[in-house]
Structures are given as structure tokens and as C-alpha cells.
Amino acid sequence: MTSDTLALQKIAATIRGRIIATSHHTQTPHLGSCLSCVDILIAAYFSALKIDPSKPADPDRDRFILSKGHGAAALFQVLAHKGFYPEAMLESYGQDGGIFAEHPPTPDHLPGIEAATGSLGHGLPIGLGMALSARIQKRSYDVTVLLGDGECNEGSVWESAMMAAGQQVGSLMAIVDFNKWQATGRSEDVLALGPLVDKWRAFGWDATEIDGHDMASLTDIMGRPRNRTGKPVAVVAHTVKGKGVSFMEDDNNWHYRIPNADELAAAYVELGVTA
Amino acid sequence: MRNAFADEITKLGVSDPRVVLLSGDIGNKLFDKFKAASEGRFLNCGIAEANMMGVAAGMALSGLRPVIYTITPFTTTRCYEQIRVDACYHNVPVIIVGTGSGLSYAELGPTHHSCEDLAIMRVLPNMTVMAPADEVELRQCLRAALRQNGPVYIRIGKKGEQIVPKKDDRFEIGRAINVREGADVCLIGTGTLLPTVLEAAELLQAHGITARVESFHTIKPLDIDTVRSAFSNYSVVAVVEEHSRIGGLGGSIAEWLAQQDRMQGRLLSFGTDDDFMHEVGSQAYARAKYGLTADNIAAKVQAAHAKVRA
Numbered sequence: 001m002t003s004d005t006l007a008l009q010k011i012a013a014t015i016r017g018r019i020i021a022t023s024h025h026t027q028t029p030h031l032g033s034c035l036s037c038v039d040i041l042i043a044a045y046f047s048a049l050k051i052d053p054s055k056p057a058d059p060d061r062d063r064f065i066l067s068k069g070h071g072a073a074a075l076f077q078v079l080a081h082k083g084f085y086p087e088a089m090l091e092s093y094g095q096d097g098g099i100f101a102e103h104p105p106t107p108d109h110l111p112g113i114e115a116a117t118g119s120l121g122h123g124l125p126i127g128l129g130m131a132l133s134a135r136i137q138k139r140s141y142d143v144t145v146l147l148g149d150g151e152c153n154e155g156s157v158w159e160s161a162m163m164a165a166g167q168q169v170g171s172l173m174a175i176v177d178f179n180k181w182q183a184t185g186r187s188e189d190v191l192a193l194g195p196l197v198d199k200w201r202a203f204g205w206d207a208t209e210i211d212g213h214d215m216a217s218l219t220d221i222m223g224r225p226r227n228r229t230g231k232p233v234a235v236v237a238h239t240v241k242g243k244g245v246s247f248m249e250d251d252n253n254w255h256y257r258i259p260n261a262d263e264l265a266a267a268y269v270e271l272g273v274t275a
Numbered sequence: 276m277r278n279a280f281a282d283e284i285t286k287l288g289v290s291d292p293r294v295v296l297l298s299g300d301i302g303n304k305l306f307d308k309f310k311a312a313s314e315g316r317f318l319n320c321g322i323a324e325a326n327m328m329g330v331a332a333g334m335a336l337s338g339l340r341p342v343i344y345t346i347t348p349f350t351t352t353r354c355y356e357q358i359r360v361d362a363c364y365h366n367v368p369v370i371i372v373g374t375g376s377g378l379s380y381a382e383l384g385p386t387h388h389s390c391e392d393l394a395i396m397r398v399l400p401n402m403t404v405m406a407p408a409d410e411v412e413l414r415q416c417l418r419a420a421l422r423q424n425g426p427v428y429i430r431i432g433k434k435g436e437q438i439v440p441k442k443d444d445r446f447e448i449g450r451a452i453n454v455r456e457g458a459d460v461c462l463i464g465t466g467t468l469l470p471t472v473l474e475a476a477e478l479l480q481a482h483g484i485t486a487r488v489e490s491f492h493t494i495k496p497l498d499i500d501t502v503r504s505a506f507s508n509y510s511v512v513a514v515v516e517e518h519s520r521i522g523g524l525g526g527s528i529a530e531w532l533a534q535q536d537r538m539q540g541r542l543l544s545f546g547t548d549d550d551f552m553h554e555v556g557s558q559a560y561a562r563a564k565y566g567l568t569a570d571n572i573a574a575k576v577q578a579a580h581a582k583v584r585a
Contacts, residue, residue: 059338106365107336115336119360125326126361129333129341136295136315136339156357159323163330167318 004047005215012042012215015077016244017273018090022073024264026094028102032241032254033148034074036179039213040146040237041066041078048222050141053083056111062141063130065115067123068148068177069103075113076100084112121154123147124174128164131172135228142226144173150182153191158203161232165204170230173222174205177212179241181252200234212237245270276432276467277374279410281305283417284342288313291340291421297331299324299345301374324354331369332361340368340421346380347373347389347430351396359399362426366401369427370420376406376430377466377517378547381561385551389430394522396428397495403427403448404495406516406524408469409438412492415446423448432467439469439490449496457485460580461505461540462572463514465491465524471562472515474569475576482577494524502528506540510583513543513576517567520546543579545572 016038023031045051049062066075073093080087092098099105103118115126127145134141151157164172178196180187187193200207210217221235241255242248245267259267268274285308288294295316296309310317320327324345331341343350350373351358362369373392380387397404403423407413413431420427441454454469455476464472469490476486487509489501505512514525525544532542547565562568566575 108366115333116360116364119356121325122329122357122361125329125357126333126336128326129330129335130337131333132318132330133334133337133339136334137337156323156325156329159321159326160329163320163323163326166321 002216005219008042008046008215008219011046011081012038013244013271013273015042015074015081017268017271018077019073020245020259020264020267021275022077022090022093024259024261027258028073028094029256029258030070030073030102031257031259032181032248032252033068033179034071035243035245035248036212036239036241037068037071037146037177038074038243039215040175040177040218041074043215043218043222044144045078045082047219049144053112056084060139060141063114063127063143065117065123065127065143065145066104067117067127067145068120068151069117071146072102072104075104079112082112085110120148120151121156124157124160128160128169128172131169132167134171135169142171142173144175144222146175146177148182149176149178149180149187149193149196150190152176152193152196153182161200161203161205164232168229169232170227172232173226173235174232175235175237177239178236179239180250181241181255183255197236200236204231205234206231207234207236209236209238212239213243276410276413276436277305277434279413280344280372280374280417280431281309283414285309285312287417287421288316293338293340294421295334295339295341297327297341297343299327299343299349301345324349325357328354328357328369329361332357332365332367335362335367335369336365340370342370342372344372344374346387347376347392348387351389351392351428355395358426363399363401366425368424370417371426371428373428373430375433377432378558378561379433381552381556381558388552390517390519390547391522392428392430393494393516393518393524394526397527401425402495403493405429405448405493406466407431407492408464408466408490409436411438411444412446412490416492419446419448430466436467437470439473449493449498451489451491451493451498451501453487454490455486455488457487459484459486459509460511460513460576461487461489461509462576463489463491463505463512463524463528465494465516468515468517468567471567471569472572475572478569478573479577484577484580486576491524494527497527497531499531502531506532506535506538509540511543511576511579512540513545513572515545515567515572517562518546519549520544521549541579541583543575
């Protein structure tokens with residue numbers, strides 16, 4: 001394990017602690033969904049993406065869209081830690097008149113946000129539009145879209161998948177945070193989701209599966225140069241909902257449950273972080 | 276009208292490298308000139324309108340000026356949430372063109388009719404809504420839409436619509452164009468029914484009633500100055516549209532009128548009924564079924580005018 005990987009894991013633990021604390025203090029749900037995608041977000045923002053937080057509108061920046069917008073609490077922490085805005089701004093989370101809601105706002109309202117999501121199935125089409133724009137404008141940025149597994153119920157995801165493959169938009173990567181749960185049940189039971197990797201492959205994507213909590217695998221796959229006129233890349237990232245805190249892991253009650261003070265303290269101990 | 280659209284968008288594509296044309300698998304050969312003149316900026320998005328709208332928003336967020344073109348119900352009701360969230364919430368310059376709107380495709384049945392689009396588009400924050408009367412207004416609408424920094428919806432007809440002669444061809448979004456002067460009643464038309472409205476004005480003239488006629492190429496923002504002038508100076512103000520009487524231009528004017536101090540003019544609204552047309556018929560048949568004929572408009576306006584004067 002490299003020192004870089006260790007450093008990223010340390011950031012991930014810190015961010016997990018802050019997400020849980022925010023949920024406790026502001027009564028914000030979707031904790032399980034946030035914790036499952038933290039490692040993916042850290043690998044993206046602290047390793048793979050070519051971005052400069054001091055230039056959030058740089059036309060050549062890489063784009064990252066959190067299409068599973070209910071993971072906003074995780075994204076807000078990551079963007080602050082990256083330096084898009086002061087971490088102190090997050091003290092206004094959930095307050096009346098504030099900007100930090102349960103889903104990402106529009107880009108003109110918060111630096112670092114590329115698209116306002118929350119209604120599922122919107123991020124991949126928008127990301128595809130951005131990737132096609134790079135081709136038209138002769139720019140070299142990449143676009144990465146993070147989807148939920150439940151989100152893959154939406155038909156627009158597959159419309160977009162077909163067009164991306166048809167247009168050979170190899171600068172586009174879709175990562176599925178495959179935590180095996182959606183709001184009310186196992187994602188493989190609610191609809192016939194699987195076989196998920198084969199589905200992306202059948203739709204014309206270069207599809208692969210990885211451990212979505214393995215920082216080295218994540219930085220490797222996200223950091224690879226993309227074949228800009230080849231197949232778009234799908235990464236099915238196997239994750240655990242509520243990852244990082246034993247009593248939250250793979251327990252779908254934490255889709256909506258809010259941790260109390262004792263649970264927050266226990267989470268801090270498990271994560272090895274302090275308030 | 277669709278040929279004029281293809282011609283105008285071809286010109287705009289040449290003069291503005293930000294213009295990208297997205298089609299929902301229609302317009303076979305119609306856009307060959309655009310494709311040749313603006314290589315790489317025509318994308319057939321297939322029969323997948325939700326994705327097409329999101330793609331357009333992503334392009335607009337990246338500095339391009341996407342123009343979406345397909346049959347009206349499929350570029351409005353089919354992907355309404357993408358219009359609301361991706362285009363309007365982000366407030367990005369996506370131009371949505373609905374072709375064959377209203378009852379243009381009467382013979383194709385209600386799946387292809389669009390008598391709800393003005394209502395659902397104008398309720399969306401940030402959206403501009405336009406319905407050009409003819410190809411001259413269509414070209415003006417398109418050029419003006421490209422100067423906007425937010426989403427624009429333009430509903431157009433199909434082909435062969437007659438051009439309405441005007442003294443004044445100045446064009447501004449949200450500013451109606453006067454096409455006929457008159458002293459007794461005011462007729463407000465929007466979209467391709469404008470020639471019918473002018474015909475009704477001629478019929479009224481034969482009965483000694485002179486009608487002012489305004490072309491409302493813009494539904495939103497509403498031209499309140501012209502509406503106020505109409506209700507202040509005329510006995511009857513008739514709104515004529517190939518759209519449901521619920522929620523369209525007539526509905527918009529009614530919303531405004533209801534909140535004013537008592538005004539002189541009485542509102543008459545001509546549009547389609549609150550139903551789906553199950554029987555087969557041409558556009559002319561469908562218009563007649565819903566009373567969208569010069570005879571019916573003139574008769575109703577004449578009766579209302581007589582009542583006000585009595």
C-alpha cells in the first residue's frame with residue numbers, strides 16, 4: 001500500500017466522520033447512501049480529476065457529476081475539503097435560507113457543483129452532453145458520472161448509455177455505486193437489475209467491476225487515460241451501504257435513520273477520528 | 276414552416292459555432308445542408324427524448340447553444356421533467372422546437388396532437404414561450420431565442436402556412452406585432468391561426484365592426500402593455516389559439532385580467548375543448564370541430580360586441 005493510498009484513506013475516514021456528524025446535527029437522512037460512495041468521491045477529487053478549486057469554471061476542467069444526488073452530504077464535505085469553499089460554510093447545513101440542502105444546488109449557487117441532481121436518471125445524459133461538447137469544442141477534459149444502483153431503474157440511464165456507445169464517447173465514465181440496496185429493498189429484487197456488468201457491456205460500454213472501497217483500485221481505474229473515440233467506460237463498484245461503521249453497514253434502515261449522540265460517538269471511535 | 280426552420284438554423288449554424296442541432300430521429304434529409312455546413316454539430320439522438328433533453332442541458336452548461344427539434348408532444352410532455360430540471364432549474368440556453376404543434380398532425384391522432392404545450396411550458400420558471408404565426412416570425416423567433424441566456428420553447432406548424440403581411444417587421448420577445456388597425460374590437464392571435472383571425476376581422480368589417488388584430492408570437496413573457504391597451508379601448512378582446520382553452524394564451528390573459536380593476540373589454544377565448552379528438556380528420560376538420568374558423572370567431576365576437584353596446 002502506497003503512502004498516497006494511506007493518505008486518501010485517512011481523508012475518507014475524516015469525511016465519513018463529518019457526514020455522520022452532519023446527519024446527527026441537522027437530521028439529514030441518506031446516511032447509508034453517502035457512506036457507500038465516500039471512497040469513490042475521494043479517489044476522484046483527491047487523485048483522478050484534473051481540477052483546480054480556485055478555478056471552478058475553467059473550461060478545460062474535468063467534470064464530475066453526482067447523479068445520485070441524495071449523496072449530496074458526502075459531496076458537500078468533499079468539495080469543502082478540496083477547497084472549493086471554506087469548510088466553515090458547512091455549519092449552515094440544512095438551515096433556512098442556506099444553500100446546503102439534501103441535494104446538490106445548481107452550479108451557479110455553489111462552486112464545484114457541475115449539475116443539480118436529486119431526481120434520478122438525469123446525471124448521465126447531462127454528463128454525456130458535456131462530453132460531446134468537449135468533442136465539438138476540441139477540448140480534452142473527461143467526464144465522470146456517479147450513479148446509484150437503484151438509479152439504474154430509470155430508463156433515461158439506458159437511453160443515455162445507448163447514445164454514448166453509439167457516438168463512441170470514450171471520454172465518459174459511468175461509475176455505479178453498487179451498494180445492493182435502494183430505498184425499500186434489495187436492488188436486485190425490486191427490478192431485474194442484474195447482471196449489471198453484462199448489461200453495460202451489452203449496451204456497448206467497456207465495463208468492469210471493482211471493489212468500490214479499495215482506494216488503489218479506484219485511483220487506478222479513474223486515473224487511466226481514456227480512449228476518447230472508443231467505448232465509454234462503465235465501472236460497477238461493489239460497495240457496502242453505510243460503509244465504515246459496523247452497525248450501519250448493509251443495514252438499509254440507515255437510508256432514512258438519523259444517528260443519536262451515542263451512535264455518533266461510537267462511529268467516531270470506529271473511524272478513528274475525532275469531532 | 277419546417278423548411279424555413281431548416282433553412283434558418285443552417286444559416287445560424289454557420290454564423291454561430293456554438294449552435295448544435297439535436298433531432299429525435301426525425302427530419303430525414305431536412306437537415307442535410309446544416310450537416311454539411313456545420314460538420315459535427317448535428318446529432319440524431321434517436322427516439323430517446325429524455326436523454327436528448329439532458330444532453331442539450333449538458334451542452335448548454337458547457338457553453339454551446341443546443342437546439343432540439345422533434346414532434347411537439349415528444350419534445351414537451353414526453354420529457355417534461357428533463358425540461359423542468361435540466362433546462363429550467365439550471366436556467367441554461369436550450370432552445371426547444373416543437374414541430375407539427377397544435378392540430379397540425381390532426382390525422383395522426385391525439386398521440387401527435389399538442390394542445391397542452393403552452394400551458395405546461397409557460398408555468399416553468401425561466402422559460403420563454405413562443406408561437407410564431409408564419410415563417411417570417413419563426414426566423415425572427417429563432418434569432419431572438421439565440422440571444423437569450425435561458426431556455427426557450429418555440430412551437431411551430433408543419434409546412435405550407437401562409438405568410439401574414441405586416442407593415443412593421445420589428446421583432447422583440449414579449450412584444451406583440453400589430454397586423455391590423457380597428458376601432459371596435461381587438462382580436463389576439465398566436466401561432467399559425469393568425470390568417471384565420473385576419474379572415475374573421477374581414478368578416479366583421481362586412482358587418483360594420485372594425486377589428487384590431489395583434490400577433491402574439493410570444494406567450495411568455497406576456498405583453499401586458501398590449502393586453503392592457505386592448506382591454507382599455509375595446510368592447511371585446513378575443514384570444515384565438517390552436518391550444519386548449521385551459522392554460523394557454525387565453526388562460527394567461529385571464530389570469531392577468533382577473534386581478535385588474537374593472538376594465539372595459541370582455542374576454543372571449545377560442546381554443547380546443549377539454550377532450551381528446553377520437554375521430555379521424557384533417558387539420559381543417561379539427562379546427563372546425565373546435566370552432567376555430569373565421570365564421571365562428573366573427574359570429575361570437577359580433578354577438579359579444581352587440582351585447583356590450585346594448
